[in-house]
Amino acid sequence: MKESLPVQQNYLDAVIKTAQYLASLTTHQDVWSEVGKVLVNFFGADLVAFGERRGDGEIIGHHWAFSDQVSSQRILGSEAKEAIAEVLESGFLTSQLVFTPDPLSVAFLPITQENQVTAVILVGHRMSQPLPKELLNVYLAVAGLVGTTATRLTSETEVRQHRQHLEKLVKERTAELEAFTYSVSHDLRAPLRAMEGFSQALLEDYADRLDPVGQDYARRIAAAARYMDILIQDLLAWSRLSRIEIELRPVVLEGVVQEALSLLTPEIQEKSAQVAVERPLPRLVGHHGTLVQVVGNLLSNGIKFVAPGVKPQVRVWAETPSTPLLEGGKGEVVRLWVEDNGIGIAPEHHELIFRMFERLHGVETYPGTGVGLAIVRKGVERLGGRVGVESEPGRGSRFWVELPRSKT
Numbered sequence: 001m002k003e004s005l006p007v008q009q010n011y012l013d014a015v016i017k018t019a020q021y022l023a024s025l026t027t028h029q030d031v032w033s034e035v036g037k038v039l040v041n042f043f044g045a046d047l048v049a050f051g052e053r054r055g056d057g058e059i060i061g062h063h064w065a066f067s068d069q070v071s072s073q074r075i076l077g078s079e080a081k082e083a084i085a086e087v088l089e090s091g092f093l094t095s096q097l098v099f100t101p102d103p104l105s106v107a108f109l110p111i112t113q114e115n116q117v118t119a120v121i122l123v124g125h126r127m128s129q130p131l132p133k134e135l136l137n138v139y140l141a142v143a144g145l146v147g148t149t150a151t152r153l154t155s156e157t158e159v160r161q162h163r164q165h166l167e168k169l170v171k172e173r174t175a176e177l178e179a180f181t182y183s184v185s186h187d188l189r190a191p192l193r194a195m196e197g198f199s200q201a202l203l204e205d206y207a208d209r210l211d212p213v214g215q216d217y218a219r220r221i222a223a224a225a226r227y228m229d230i231l232i233q234d235l236l237a238w239s240r241l242s243r244i245e246i247e248l249r250p251v252v253l254e255g256v257v258q259e260a261l262s263l264l265t266p267e268i269q270e271k272s273a274q275v276a277v278e279r280p281l282p283r284l285v286g287h288h289g290t291l292v293q294v295v296g297n298l299l300s301n302g303i304k305f306v307a308p309g310v311k312p313q314v315r316v317w318a319e320t321p322s323t324p325l326l327e328g329g330k331g332e333v334v335r336l337w338v339e340d341n342g343i344g345i346a347p348e349h350h351e352l353i354f355r356m357f358e359r360l361h362g363v364e365t366y367p368g369t370g371v372g373l374a375i376v377r378k379g380v381e382r383l384g385g386r387v388g389v390e391s392e393p394g395r396g397s398r399f400w401v402e403l404p405r406s407k408t
Helices: 008-023 028-043 078-090 133-205 212-243 253-263 265-271 288-304 372-382
Strands: 047-053 059-066 094-099 103-113 116-125 249-252 274-277 283-286 313-319 333-340 386-391 397-404
Touching (some): 008 133, 028 047, 028 059, 028 133, 047 078, 059 078, 078 094, 078 103, 103 133, 133 212, 212 288, 212 372, 249 253, 253 265, 265 288, 283 397, 288 313, 288 333, 288 372, 288 397, 372 386, 372 397
Antiparallel strands (some): 047 059, 047 116, 094 103, 103 116, 249 283, 313 333
């Protein structure tokens, strides 16, 4: 019969190892199944089990573990069940002497989660006298570790379930937003196109029947319809950037700039703008389509916001700062610059211009919806980068976009 027990230092080492091991477990089933093995192997226990009260009130034992010195039989008689019930009710440990046929000194220890006893751990040694106080204190510490681990896993499960619930809600809201976007794109724009079309028909086919005031009204209706249609398209572009999945990969910046310039060809020709691109342009990490939209909006701004009678001049170049500037980023970055000879922006408005619907000038002076730079910021943020501007009134503007540099 095993009457001798490990020395106190061995207990302390075993508790430390148990704490480290429990911290690595990821499910409640792991806790129940592994703790018994730990107590048998690390502490020399001969029997370990867990007792709980089911929903119908019945006391059950589960996840039994035995040493090689005792037979693997479940020992949960009426007296053991009463002991488990007592510990669940009182929160205090108790002990029993069980014969299998050799005597087992069994301790019943409370497992507490958030100040409530939720289970009982049974630990038995092959001995005829009660377990020593120091050993009971060690097992109480282990029971505390089990309770803490179970609480952590419960919290993690709740967080995971909450996250899954939120992801489900996001998918549902995204589907609703997509349906709304489709409605806006088709149902709302159709009447606007009709308004513009009929206004143009009035001006072309019935101009001789309209006095100057009537013709002015028709032109205003057509212009308002065009403006509203452009605004809706800008809002759809901003919304699309918020919900699309973006896969970051190496992007050829040269190709991005060329595509943006190609899309702006009519605007460049209309304004007789000069756009100079300083090559070569480095590769960066981003999303081609999003970058085309970002660069296109910056170029369009540079062409649009110039003083009357001034031909727009825009310069595009890139640099790779020696010190990484992205917050929390690693490796080199690329800073793309778009410089213009426009009217400039006062320092107090440098942040304001990137907000939705923020305009520093009336639509009569400079056309636009106040959404273009908001799209730029949203796109750059979705790519994990930053955007800003350096400008003074009357001295043009230098917009910059900063993204990680591609290593390939």
